Amino acid sequence: MNPHNPHLFPEPLALQKVMETEIGNIYFYDNLVVVEAHEGVTLSYATGFSILVKGLQYLGAKSWIYIANRINSYSVNPNDYKYLEKIPTLKGIAIVTPSEIGKKNAALEANFYNKNFTVVDDLPTAYYWAREILGEL
Numbered sequence: 001m002n003p004h005n006p007h008l009f010p011e012p013l014a015l016q017k018v019m020e021t022e023i024g025n026i027y028f029y030d031n032l033v034v035v036e037a038h039e040g041v042t043l044s045y046a047t048g049f050s051i052l053v054k055g056l057q058y059l060g061a062k063s064w065i066y067i068a069n070r071i072n073s074y075s076v077n078p079n080d081y082k083y084l085e086k087i088p089t090l091k092g093i094a095i096v097t098p099s100e101i102g103k104k105n106a107a108l109e110a111n112f113y114n115k116n117f118t119v120v121d122d123l124p125t126a127y128y129w130a131r132e133i134l135g136e137l
Contacts, residue, residue: 044077065130070097081113092116094126
């Protein structure tokens with residue numbers, strides 16, 4: 001794994017910060033945040049609030065995209081997307097999952113989020129989508 005681009009995005013991105021938490025690892029690349037939740041956890045407002053606050057403090061006022069790299073199986077409380085919608089700097093969410101079941105679950109989650117949302121097979125596709133949403137392409 002390349003410490004400067006461990007997620008093998010199509011263009012070089014410097015990994016600026018890693019938060020290793022009880023629910024997963026969060027990787028900060030300028031205006032992209034990649035979250036890899038641990039196997040079996042439940043992501044919700046209750047389990048992730050303190051981590052979200054720390055992440056928002058780090059990001060400051062810049063626009064960003066949340067990329068959920070679903071390399072493990074875990075649960076999400078889709079009702080809690082309403083809290084993410086209230087973050088003005090969060091411009092969209094990309095769910096990365098190659099499995100059909102994962103795609104169906106993510107499509108259901110999309111019904112609970114009213115900003116930009118996509119479900120893709122791989123990180124390069126999520127990267128290009130994020131760049132487009134952020135107006136960088």
